[in-house]
Amino acid sequence: MGNVLILEYHKIIDDEGEERANSILRDKRTITKRTLIKQLDLIQASGIPIVSLKEWNNGDLQHQFAVVLTFSGGFKSAIDIASPLLKSRGLTATFFSTLSVVNGQSGLSWGDLKHLLDNGMDIGSQGVSGQNLRRMSKSACQLELELSKRIFENKTGKKLVFFAPPSGAYNRRLLQLAYNAGYEKVIANRAKINTNTSSLLMHGFTVKSNTNISALEKLIVKGLLSHSKTPFFAKLSSQLSAEFGIGLLNKKIIKG
Numbered sequence: 001m002g003n004v005l006i007l008e009y010h011k012i013i014d015d016e017g018e019e020r021a022n023s024i025l026r027d028k029r030t031i032t033k034r035t036l037i038k039q040l041d042l043i044q045a046s047g048i049p050i051v052s053l054k055e056w057n058n059g060d061l062q063h064q065f066a067v068v069l070t071f072s073g074g075f076k077s078a079i080d081i082a083s084p085l086l087k088s089r090g091l092t093a094t095f096f097s098t099l100s101v102v103n104g105q106s107g108l109s110w111g112d113l114k115h116l117l118d119n120g121m122d123i124g125s126q127g128v129s130g131q132n133l134r135r136m137s138k139s140a141c142q143l144e145l146e147l148s149k150r151i152f153e154n155k156t157g158k159k160l161v162f163f164a165p166p167s168g169a170y171n172r173r174l175l176q177l178a179y180n181a182g183y184e185k186v187i188a189n190r191a192k193i194n195t196n197t198s199s200l201l202m203h204g205f206t207v208k209s210n211t212n213i214s215a216l217e218k219l220i221v222k223g224l225l226s227h228s229k230t231p232f233f234a235k236l237s238s239q240l241s242a243e244f245g246i247g248l249l250n251k252k253i254i255k256g
Contacts, residue, residue, distance in 0.1 A: 002061045003195045003223050006053070006068045006187060008164075008204040012036055012077040028208040033081050039207070039216070040089065043067055048220065052092045053162060054122055057185055059197050065223040069093035070187065070204060072126060072164055074101045079112045087119055094122040096164040098130040099148045110155050117158055124162030124187075125152055134171050141174060145181040161185060168204065175200055191215070193223045
């Protein structure tokens with residue numbers, strides 16, 4: 001059983017229209033299609049497999065370390081940009097949506113969600129309102145978890161097992177309510193490698209427009225460190241040093 005690094009993306013925009021792009025990128029969780037392509041290129045060039053969240057959750061992962069892709073917010077860019085790009089590379093991801101944005105002007109439709117499922121993607125819930133669930137009463141939080149799960153399942157015909165709290169905010173009460181509602185995994189916002197498939201809580205690293213590539217490099221090193229031997233690190237470093245501007249792999253692994 002291997003470890004996984006979950007990368008969480010938000011809104012993706014095309015690179016056309018630099019002035020418009022710069023305005024949208026004021027939301028630090030928005031990145032360009034070009035940035036997404038570059039990051040996927042780097043991960044795939046390293047030989048690190050990109051697997052589905054379902055594969056790891058089911059205990060089917062045969063790799064020592066892998067990367068999982070998720071997309072949150074339920075934006076149209078999931079169907080217009082992310083899904084076609086992933087499909088062209090033979091990759092899958094889990095797409096999380098808030099119930100209140102489905103069928104909205106800038107949100108995915110029920111048809112879009114079904115299209116994602118038909119194309120090998122998976123979906124998960126972010127609740128009903130998109131509000132911070134830690135600040136809600138117990139009954140309101142419970143309603144967000146149970147109602148969104150039931151409606152998503154009824155509309156798509158797909159069992160939902162993944163929940164991603166808005167902004168990644170969680171507490172023990174939320175985890176207990178999520179478990180009671182039938183969710184198998186809750187994806188929180190924390191830069192941490194996941195090593196235990198039996199845990200309800202999983203951690204996702206939010207990729208932002210200002211995310212330094214060295215931060216991804218550091219997480220990749222942490223994920224590989226407990227399993228791989230020095231020769232593999234040497235090979236990985238030679239593959240990625242030109243792109244990552246590596247200092248970390250060379251200094252910590254190759255030089256000891």
